[in-house]
Amino acid sequence: MSHSYLKKILVTGGLGFIGSHTVVELQQQGFEVIIIDDLSNSSKEVLNGITAITQQTPAFAEIDLKDKQAVSAFFSNHSDIGGIIHFAAYKAVGESVEKPLQYYDNNLGGIVNLLLEAEKLNRSLPFIFSSSCTVYGQADALPITEDAPIKKANSPYGNTKQIGEEILFDVTQSKDIVNVISLRYFNPIGAHPSLEIGELPIGKPQNLVPFITQTAAGLHDKLTIFGDDYPTTDGTCVRDYIHVVDLSKAHVVALQRLLNQKQTSNYEVFNLGTGTGSSVLEVVQSFERTSGRSLAYEIGPRRTGDVIAAYADTSKANNELGWKTEKTLDEAVDSAWKWEQKIRGI
Ligand code: WQD
Numbered sequence: 653m654s655h656s657y658l659k660k661i662l663v664t665g666g667l668g669f670i671g672s673h674t675v676v677e678l679q680q681q682g683f684e685v686i687i688i689d690d691l692s693n694s695s696k697e698v699l700n701g702i703t704a705i706t707q708q709t710p711a712f713a714e715i716d717l718k719d720k721q722a723v724s725a726f727f728s729n730h731s732d733i734g735g736i737i738h739f740a741a742y743k744a745v746g747e748s749v750e751k752p753l754q755y756y757d758n759n760l761g762g763i764v765n766l767l768l769e770a771e772k773l774n775r776s777l778p779f780i781f782s783s784s785c786t787v788y789g790q791a792d793a794l795p796i797t798e799d800a801p802i803k804k805a806n807s808p809y810g811n812t813k814q815i816g817e818e819i820l821f822d823v824t825q826s827k828d829i830v831n832v833i834s835l836r837y838f839n840p841i842g843a844h845p846s847l848e849i850g851e852l853p854i855g856k857p858q859n860l861v862p863f864i865t866q867t868a869a870g871l872h873d874k875l876t877i878f879g880d881d882y883p884t885t886d887g888t889c890v891r892d893y894i895h896v897v898d899l900s901k902a903h904v905v906a907l908q909r910l911l912n913q914k915q916t917s918n919y920e921v922f923n924l925g926t927g928t929g930s931s932v933l934e935v936v937q938s939f940e941r942t943s944g945r946s947l948a949y950e951i952g953p954r955r956t957g958d959v960i961a962a963y964a965d966t967s968k969a970n971n972e973l974g975w976k977t978e979k980t981l982d983e984a985v986d987s988a989w990k991w992e993q994k995i996r997g998i
Pocket of ligand 1 (some may be wrong): 743745784785786838839840858859860861863875876877878879888889890891932955958
């Protein structure tokens with residue numbers, strides 16, 4: 653078996669926030685990368701940021717994974733793909749409630765079209781899936797382990813992650829098409845230390861850290877903290893904020909696990925977090941400490957759908973995957989602020 657294709661990796665959604673950081677880590681580990689992205693929530697400029705870091709411009713194809721013909725043509729030209737890391741998906745929780753069909757069509761149609769093409773390769777392809785801790789809902793026990801029960805998703809977005817995992821699991825049980833690792837992310841934040849790539853939310857950000865940095869940059873009057881009457885240390889919700897570079901490195905480790913056939917089953921799941929919970933107020937304090945600036949905020953009503961607390965039990969990822977986070981909350985929040993300053997020219 654020629655081993656040349658083991659090195660050519662397809663990254664769908666590779667111009668997105670986590671995708672672009674993962675492309676950098678793949679290139680720095682010697683992989684050749686080809687990106688598929690439909691540019692619906694990203695920009696081709698990100699290719700320049702990746703190149704500025706690694707001096708290698710990944711191949712890029714502007715393809716909508718819902719377009720079966722385009723996906724099929726792509727695989728006809730790239731039958732030497734050695735693995736797939738699948739990020740491409742719509743990811744706004746609130747938007748998914750308003751537009752469920754678009755979310756099911758895009759997020760699930762994309763997975764099915766990729767798998768239909770993988771099946772034609774007649775070999776078992778390593779497949780890394782971008783999943784989310786949202787599949788656990790409000791877990792009964794903290795920290796959250798991979799065998800915590802999957803709760804009914806509280807948004808179509810979260811449901812597309814659950815159903816996506818089920819589709820992948822079922823395919824691994826039928827025949828040799830893909831070997832799968834689903835990575836359940838906690839809360840990805842921050843930017844690459846080079847400040848060549850980072851998070852580029854379109855419109856008003858839903859997520860906490862980009863809202864904080866945009867507020868500090870003057871784009872919003874103040875942050876609204878969605879409730880401070882939760883049963884937590886300071887009344888605000890607790891999450892596990894993981895630096896996007898730590899998260900991206902985990903994808904390369906997971907891919908190498910499959911390429912080296914170290915998996916213990918054809919379908920594996922790993923929680924990716926720091927193992928430490930931080931409250932909203934603690935994140936605000938981290939911003940103020942690292943930036944030396946005070947942040948304007950008010951306490952507002954709770955946000956529907958928010959869980960009280962979620963943070964990862966990292967022992968499986970640490971012990972079986974052989975990966976752990978290295979960066980602190982302060983480093984992640986500081987990199988997010990430095991990135992915001994760069995893209996706003998302040
Ligand atoms: C974090 C905390 C808010 C904004 C979601 C998805 C998850 C993943 C990450 C895509 C909560 C509070 C936020 C604000 C606030 N998305 N908050 N004011 O909801 O944990 O996770 O984003 O993959 O799948 O579910 O992240 O950053 O939106 O919120 O008080 O303006 O910050 O209430 O407690 P969340 P978040």
